[in-house]
Amino acid sequence: MVTLAGFFGGAPAAHARAPGRVNLLGEHTDYNDGFMLPVATPQHTEVALGPSNDGYFYFYSATLDQSVSFAQRGSAPPGFASYIEGCIRLVEQEGVAVPALRVYASSNLPVGAGLSSSAALEVATLRALRSLLGFEMDDVKLARLAQRAEIEFAKVNVGIMDQMASSLADREHMLFIDARTLAHRLLPLPAASELVVLDSGVPRRLAASKYNERRAECDEAARLLGVKALRDVGDPAALAALPEPLRRRARHVVCEDLRVLEAVAGVDAERFGALMDASHASLRDDYEVSIRELDELAASLRAAPGVLGARLTGAGFGGACVALCRAGAAPAAAADALARYNAGARKGRVLIPLTDKEDTR
Numbered sequence: 535m536v537t538l539a540g541f542f543g544g545a546p547a548a549h550a551r552a553p554g555r556v557n558l559l560g561e562h563t564d565y566n567d568g569f570m571l572p573v574a575t576p577q578h579t580e581v582a583l584g585p586s587n588d589g590y591f592y593f594y595s596a597t598l599d600q601s602v603s604f605a606q607r608g609s610a611p612p613g614f615a616s617y618i619e620g621c622i623r624l625v626e627q628e629g630v631a632v633p634a635l636r637v638y639a640s641s642n643l644p645v646g647a648g649l650s651s652s653a654a655l656e657v658a659t660l661r662a663l664r665s666l667l668g669f670e671m672d673d674v675k676l677a678r679l680a681q682r683a684e685i686e687f688a689k690v691n692v693g694i695m696d697q698m699a700s701s702l703a704d705r706e707h708m709l710f711i712d713a714r715t716l717a718h719r720l721l722p723l724p725a726a727s728e729l730v731v732l733d734s735g736v737p738r739r740l741a742a743s744k745y746n747e748r749r750a751e752c753d754e755a756a757r758l759l760g761v762k763a764l765r766d767v768g769d770p771a772a773l774a775a776l777p778e779p780l781r782r783r784a785r786h787v788v789c790e791d792l793r794v795l796e797a798v799a800g801v802d803a804e805r806f807g808a809l810m811d812a813s814h815a816s817l818r819d820d821y822e823v824s825i826r827e828l829d830e831l832a833a834s835l836r837a838a839p840g841v842l843g844a845r846l847t848g849a850g851f852g853g854a855c856v857a858l859c860r861a862g863a864a865p866a867a868a869a870d871a872l873a874r875y876n877a878g879a880r881k882g883r884v885l886i887p888l889t890d891k892e893d894t895r
């Protein structure tokens with residue numbers, strides 16, 4: 535394990551941090567030009583930068599205890615370094631000269647739990663570059679570059695939600711995002727409520743191939759319906775003529791958008807919880823991105839005292855569940871749900887709320 539001071543031989547020249555995200559409502563809607571409501575995680579990734587004096591990039595991930603180096607005009611090997619390199623190259627494409635750098639990344643975001651540690655790494659890297667090199671870039675543009683770094687350099691075909699959330703969300707609000715226009719606004723969490731997030735302990739297997747399959751199904755459904763994107767449908771009745779499974783896939787997206795819009799119009803915490811339950815059922819039955827463990831974890835959460843609704847969060851096929859519960863109920867609800875879930879020889883764990891000791895706001 536390399537320390538920050540050891541890596542830089544002193545203090546870094548610049549550093550920045552960025553959070554992960556938990557999406558409350560609006561799943562698999564971003565690449566359909568739709569709506570979503572993520573919240574920033576208390577966990578974050580920190581990126582520190584300093585000059586490299588020999589024309590080589592040196593990247594170190596404290597999370598993975600991995601080092602990578604490559605010539606300034608060369609390219610990074612696949613893995614964590616490709617996310618950082620992607621950010622550097624895209625900043626260069628914006629006309630900013632980036633010197634060879636030493637980059638130190640550390641994080642308390644769990645990798646593979648579906649809290650978007652990759653978006654946090656990209657956004658923290660871009661923020662640190664902005665701070666070191668002094669170029670102007672607003673937070674929406676920064677999110678767009680972060681998304682492009684993931685698509686073009688890490689080769690994962692994601693939507694814009696995670697990077698928008700990491701760049702613009704905070705812990706006290708939900709960030710309403712319109713993925714078509716990137717219009718966004720911070721909204722208060724439902725009154726007298728708080729969040730619980732539990733990791734199922736199941737890594738997201740199959741996620742990439744199934745994600746691409748779902749995207750292709752949505753594109754095909756939009757094409758058959760003659761709309762630019764499923765966001766333009768609005769009424770689930772318009773889907774009747776689609777063949778299966780496209781009809782169910784499209785029904786999830788159209789109804790999920792309606793759930794977000796209902797929540798944004800203003801609902802109480804009970805209704806918000808019911809919308810989350812409905813979202814989970816739709817992701818399980820219509821979109822088919824859940825797995826047995828996520829269904830069990832969401833059910834365990836729903837059965838815990840004070841919980842108003844629960845659903846898988848993120849792309850699915852493993853990762854985490856989020857629940858909305860009454861204010862003050864989160865620690866006990868998390869412990870209760872986890873005891874039930876882990877009785878089945880599972881390795882679930884609490885991601886939010888953090889204990890006071892872990893919480894480095």
Ligand code: GLA
Nearest residue numbers: 561562692693694695848849
């Ligand atoms: C992943 C992608 C996001 C979004 C979600 C599903 O997190 O990175 O763009 O599509 O899945 O809502």
